[in-house]
Amino acid sequence: MVAWLRGLGYLDDEAYARERARWQLGPGRTGPRLAERRLVSAGVPSALARAAVAAALAEPGEEARRCRALAERRARRPLAGLDDGERARMARWLRGRGFSGGAVASALGVHVDDGEDR
Numbered sequence: 001m002v003a004w005l006r007g008l009g010y011l012d013d014e015a016y017a018r019e020r021a022r023w024q025l026g027p028g029r030t031g032p033r034l035a036e037r038r039l040v041s042a043g044v045p046s047a048l049a050r051a052a053v054a055a056a057l058a059e060p061g062e063e064a065r066r067c068r069a070l071a072e073r074r075a076r077r078p079l080a081g082l083d084d085g086e087r088a089r090m091a092r093w094l095r096g097r098g099f100s101g102g103a104v105a106s107a108l109g110v111h112v113d114d115g116e117d118r
Contacts, residue, residue, distance in 0.1 A: 017052035034098025
């Protein structure tokens with residue numbers, strides 16, 4: 001039965017991972033690390049989840065652009081107007097949403113210590 005459904009294209013882990021990664025990484029949603037963790041928790045093999053997330057962020061600088069868009073939406077005002085405390089809180093929030101330290105630093109103009117940044 002499963003083989004038959006796969007043959008019809010109803011069970012396709014790769015297509016599911018690609019579409020789900022694209023949706024999760026949409027504007028105002030999540031960063032790549034959180035998207036990858038959610039895919040793995042949904043039963044997608046980690047290598048496939050990593051590849052799907054990488055494909056969704058194929059353009060150089062895409063993660064930083066999405067991070068900045070989410071930060072602007074959350075701040076509800078220009079990011080340049082944030083004080084140091086607000087920037088630090090925003091950086092922690094963005095890291096919790098799954099963005100890398102480099103993307104957060106690029107979006108907010110702050111340094112984020114990220115021991116295992118990808």
